Amino acid sequence: MLSAARWRVGLEALLLCGFRPFFLVAAAWGALALAVWLAALSGAPLLSWVPGGLLLWHAHEMVLGFGVAALLGFLLTAVPEFTGSAAVPRGWTAALSALWLVARIGGLFGGAPGAWLVALAETTLLAGALAVAAPRLWGDPERRHLAFLWGLAALLGCVLGYHAAVLGGGAPLPWLYAAVGVLMALIVVALSRISMRVVNAALEERGDGAQEYLARPPRRNLAIFCIALHTAVELAGATLGAPAAPVAGWIALAAAAALFNLGNDWHLGRVLFARWVLPLYLVYVLMALGYLLLGAASLGFALPLSAGRHVLMVGGMGLSIYVVLNIAGRIHAGVQPESGPWVPWAVALLVTATVLRAAAGFAPGWAPVLWVASGGLWIGVFTVHFARAWPLLSRPRADGQSGCAGVAEDAPAAR
Amino acid sequence: MNAAVRWLAGLPAYLWSGWGAVASLLLCLALWEWLAGFYGELILPDPRAALSTLAGLLAGGGAWSELGITARRALAGFVLALAAGSALGLAAGLSMTAAMMSRPVVTVLIGTPPIAWLVLALLWFGAGDGTPVFTVFVAAFPVIFVGAMQGARTVDGQLAELAAAYRLPARMRLTDVYLPHVLSYLFPAWITALGISWKVVVMAELLATSDGVGAALAVTRSHLDTAATLAWILAVVGTLLAVEYLLLEPLKRAVERWRSTT
Amino acid sequence: MNTVPAPRRLLARGVGHAYALRTVLEGIDFELPAGRVMALVGPSGCGKTTLLHLVAGLLAVREGRIESNFSTPASVFQQPRLLPWKNALDNIALGLKAAGVARAEREARAAELGVRVGLAADDLQKFPHQLSGGMQSRVALARALVLGPDLLLLDEPFSALDVGLKAELYALLAEHLAGREMAVLMITHDLMEAVRLSDDILVMAASPGRVVARFALDRPAARRDDDFVYRRTAELLRDATVRESFGLPPQVCAQTPEDAACETALQAVHTVRPGAAPARGGLRC
Numbered sequence: 001m002l003s004a005a006r007w008r009v010g011l012e013a014l015l016l017c018g019f020r021p022f023f024l025v026a027a028a029w030g031a032l033a034l035a036v037w038l039a040a041l042s043g044a045p046l047l048s049w050v051p052g053g054l055l056l057w058h059a060h061e062m063v064l065g066f067g068v069a070a071l072l073g074f075l076l077t078a079v080p081e082f083t084g085s086a087a088v089p090r091g092w093t094a095a096l097s098a099l100w101l102v103a104r105i106g107g108l109f110g111g112a113p114g115a116w117l118v119a120l121a122e123t124t125l126l127a128g129a130l131a132v133a134a135p136r137l138w139g140d141p142e143r144r145h146l147a148f149l150w151g152l153a154a155l156l157g158c159v160l161g162y163h164a165a166v167l168g169g170g171a172p173l174p175w176l177y178a179a180v181g182v183l184m185a186l187i188v189v190a191l192s193r194i195s196m197r198v199v200n201a202a203l204e205e206r207g208d209g210a211q212e213y214l215a216r217p218p219r220r221n222l223a224i225f226c227i228a229l230h231t232a233v234e235l236a237g238a239t240l241g242a243p244a245a246p247v248a249g250w251i252a253l254a255a256a257a258a259l260f261n262l263g264n265d266w267h268l269g270r271v272l273f274a275r276w277v278l279p280l281y282l283v284y285v286l287m288a289l290g291y292l293l294l295g296a297a298s299l300g301f302a303l304p305l306s307a308g309r310h311v312l313m314v315g316g317m318g319l320s321i322y323v324v325l326n327i328a329g330r331i332h333a334g335v336q337p338e339s340g341p342w343v344p345w346a347v348a349l350l351v352t353a354t355v356l357r358a359a360a361g362f363a364p365g366w367a368p369v370l371w372v373a374s375g376g377l378w379i380g381v382f383t384v385h386f387a388r389a390w391p392l393l394s395r396p397r398a399d400g401q402s403g404c405a406g407v408a409e410d411a412p413a414a415r
Numbered sequence: 416m417n418a419a420v421r422w423l424a425g426l427p428a429y430l431w432s433g434w435g436a437v438a439s440l441l442l443c444l445a446l447w448e449w450l451a452g453f454y455g456e457l458i459l460p461d462p463r464a465a466l467s468t469l470a471g472l473l474a475g476g477g478a479w480s481e482l483g484i485t486a487r488r489a490l491a492g493f494v495l496a497l498a499a500g501s502a503l504g505l506a507a508g509l510s511m512t513a514a515m516m517s518r519p520v521v522t523v524l525i526g527t528p529p530i531a532w533l534v535l536a537l538l539w540f541g542a543g544d545g546t547p548v549f550t551v552f553v554a555a556f557p558v559i560f561v562g563a564m565q566g567a568r569t570v571d572g573q574l575a576e577l578a579a580a581y582r583l584p585a586r587m588r589l590t591d592v593y594l595p596h597v598l599s600y601l602f603p604a605w606i607t608a609l610g611i612s613w614k615v616v617v618m619a620e621l622l623a624t625s626d627g628v629g630a631a632l633a634v635t636r637s638h639l640d641t642a643a644t645l646a647w648i649l650a651v652v653g654t655l656l657a658v659e660y661l662l663l664e665p666l667k668r669a670v671e672r673w674r675s676t677t
Numbered sequence: 678m679n680t681v682p683a684p685r686r687l688l689a690r691g692v693g694h695a696y697a698l699r700t701v702l703e704g705i706d707f708e709l710p711a712g713r714v715m716a717l718v719g720p721s722g723c724g725k726t727t728l729l730h731l732v733a734g735l736l737a738v739r740e741g742r743i744e745s746n747f748s749t750p751a752s753v754f755q756q757p758r759l760l761p762w763k764n765a766l767d768n769i770a771l772g773l774k775a776a777g778v779a780r781a782e783r784e785a786r787a788a789e790l791g792v793r794v795g796l797a798a799d800d801l802q803k804f805p806h807q808l809s810g811g812m813q814s815r816v817a818l819a820r821a822l823v824l825g826p827d828l829l830l831l832d833e834p835f836s837a838l839d840v841g842l843k844a845e846l847y848a849l850l851a852e853h854l855a856g857r858e859m860a861v862l863m864i865t866h867d868l869m870e871a872v873r874l875s876d877d878i879l880v881m882a883a884s885p886g887r888v889v890a891r892f893a894l895d896r897p898a899a900r901r902d903d904d905f906v907y908r909r910t911a912e913l914l915r916d917a918t919v920r921e922s923f924g925l926p927p928q929v930c931a932q933t934p935e936d937a938a939c940e941t942a943l944q945a946v947h948t949v950r951p952g953a954a955p956a957r958g959g960l961r962c
Contacts, residue, residue, distance in 0.1 A: 210799075247448045261438060264432050267428055580734075580754075673805075
């Protein structure tokens with residue numbers, strides 16, 4: 001049948017490279033899961049049966065659904081490229097995508113069977129990702145990218161802890177907070193790679209050959225250390241019962257300072273305001289602000305912890321994922337990143353969404369309105385992105401290249 | 416003029432580069448907070464308690480005058496050591512004989528514990544400004560002396576030849592060849608000596624005077640007020656950090672721009 | 678510009694020098710008139726640098742005499758010897774500053790010469806540690822040339838540079854020399870360099886340092902092509918005194934058709950050679 005043939009072609013195109021299915025579902029689920037959450041908050045009788053309650057479902061879907069999908073899409077594409085190893089076989093991409101999908105479906109089921117399904121699917125998903133990435137990262141002669149390996153392993157640990165808590169009746173939320181910390185560290189690691197190309201390309205484009213951008217390891221390592229320490233101390237405080245809040249608070253402030261410190265690599269003049277440079281820089285700024293608010297809240301400032309946590313999630317994670325979706329998600333499909341006005345607008349909207357969500361912590365009276373406003377912007381940005389990315393990623397490559405290959409050298413600049 | 420503009424232009428980048436230091440100081444506060452959780456209020460109050468006590472002291476105004484008194488004594492001793500140490504050290508560096516003679520003397524000066532000088536100073540000067548100023552001078556002098564002597568001893572003979580071959584007048588040899596070199600030794604010595612002065616003056620005041628930060632520390636100790644003790648320590652350390660990173664380090668960078676690799 | 682046109686020259690008579698108990702120079706005689714290039718060639722450690730220091734006035738002459746009526750001598754040392762705390766421009770202008778030239782003028786002149794020796798405008802603002810070895814050598818050369826010297830003293834200034842850079846800097850120097858009445862006294866251990874640039878070659882031997890052979894090259898430097906340089910260098914290297922000075926084993930002219938050429942070449946270069954004392958056997962540095 002005609003439609004069956006078209007399905008085959010579409011599926012073939014989707015599985016051409018790891019980022020294709022994962023970036024698409026990340027954008028789609030980022031918008032959809034948040035829309036469900038906002039609707040439920042506004043009183044719609046949705047998903048009242050999900051295990052652990054709606055709040056847990058929302059946190060879980062945004063961190064381990066949306067966040068992990070984008071992370072896996074990035075890693076499945078970047079790890080073979082960084083390490084010069086073989087591309088990830090199509091079967092693996094298909095299996096991992098299916099596991100991710102099963103975990104989402106399981107989350108919508110109620111009761112123990114649903115919880116078990118999510119636990120199995122999610123654990124297998126991350127273990128599978130680790131199985132794909134580990135030999136490649138370890139096989140790299142200089143092992144320059146092992147940070148991704150440790151990050152994935154830590155994430156698997158968080159997933160195990162989370163599901164153990166859900167199934168065993170413990171407190172699952174701290175494990176999601178820890179997963180946020182791991183994602184923050186991974187963002188720093190990934191952005192250091194991405195920014196080296198983006199910023200230096202922008203410098204070159206400006207004809208500023210004398211300047212050179214280097215993401216210096218010492219500063220990055222300090223930031224990663226602070227983030228990791230904060231994550232560990234917070235998790236230990238929540239799971240072991242140690243009175244850790246003020247200690248974690250100081251460390252969160254240290255993480256904020258260490259993230260601001262990363263800006264030193266970036267202050268190279270007006271290139272900071274270049275199209276793809278500023279959004280990446282803003283990711284660090286928002287992450288720093290998020291840790292600043294978290295630290296202040298932990299040290300007794302009258303502010304809910306969730307304000308800082310959401311600046312990390314909406315600002316740090318949301319913005320970085322959006323930028324990666326727009327850079328890697330196009331280059332590896334053979335087209336240049338967009339040059340139209342939509343991307344700067346989307347970046348501005350995401351930053352606004354972050355500010356609104358943080359403001360909800362400062363003005364509890366306005367919180368419901370601010371939640372909806374912030375969430376609405378988020379849903380809009382990712383819905384539009386999905387609509388624009390779908391035609392590109394669900395069809396065969398138009399440039400005659402295969403797999404994850406980047407833009408051909410002689411390709412014309414895209415509009 | 417030119418240098419001032421350059422300094423101003425470099426200031427934001429310099430201040431921003433301080434975030435790394437801020438991060439590591441905050442990690443220290445986290446460690447302190449963690450230890451405070453073990454030991455309790457009397458032995459180790461947490462950093463927030465110490466900081467709020469300090470804020471109270473500063474808001475009350477008393478802390479400023481004590482800090483001013485301490486700073487006056489430290490600076491007096493430091494300036495004396497700076498003048499004497501630089502001049503004598505340079506003189507010693509110019510003469511091999513003087514350098515040979517002074518080396519054991521300097522070793523003795525460095526090796527004598529400041530507390531020993533303090534006891535002598537108490538006998539000689541009694542309880543007044545003289546005791547802390549003298550102790551600071553004796554502690555800071557040898558450090559500056561050694562720096563100046565090293566600077567004078569290590570002037571590059573090849574550059575001296577260059578100065579002769581290009582017929583540099585005496586004044587130019589001093590300003591263009593010798594001084595920049597000597598300064599690169601003197602400056603770090605001055606900074607180290609300033610740190611020593613600031614530490615020694617507090618110790619001297621603790622034992623010898625009735626005012627200043629040291630004396631205030633003695634009072635808080637006798638009241639078993641650990642939070643106030645820590646607050647005073649924070650004030651002393653904070654002042655030193657501020658002077659070092661806001662004043663001396665930028666100055667050093669401006670003077671030694673030719674050295675930096677970035 | 679001078680009203681008394683006394684011929685400018687540098688004269689050394691019976692110059693010797695000793696460091697403590699070690700005699701490093703003995704009985705050096707030469708005369709260098711304006712507009713001529715003289716090369717002192719010899720193995721390392723044969724007192725060449727000491728001789729140059731005596732000429733430059735960096736060492737006091739204790740034995741013999743050195744007379745010079747050149748008004749502005751300038752030196753280029755073996756190492757660039759730049760002041761690390763001054764940028765390239767100020768380093769070039771050092772001698773001008775010493776001579777009391779006003780800031781604006783000396784910076785303009787230094788910048789002009791800096792560009793002539795191949796420094797870019799932003800190189801001039803850099804400190805020595807930011808410049809490559811070749812760039813530092815250019816600065817050192819410019820620092821000497823900017824004075825408009827009538828006597829230039831070169832102490833193997835480019836010996837640490839690679840062949841290409843060295844050739845480029847010598848070409849710069851040759852270009853600067855052309856049409857100027859500048860005398861040059863250069864030290865080198867590279868015979869080919871000497872043949873390429875100089876009018877007179879003094880070959881020195883060590884222990885104690887003394888002149889063992891003199892050669893004059895009659896073709897003007899501007900008209901010496903590579904072929905000439907290689908040929909004359911090869912000829913010089915066949916000379917027994919030169920070989921001995923550098924510690925090379927004596928060459929035997931074999932009984933072959935080239936034999937005759939070997940002999941005549943030696944005679945050709947020996948024609949200018951004065952009755953220099955023969956080397957005292959088997960000495961090297």
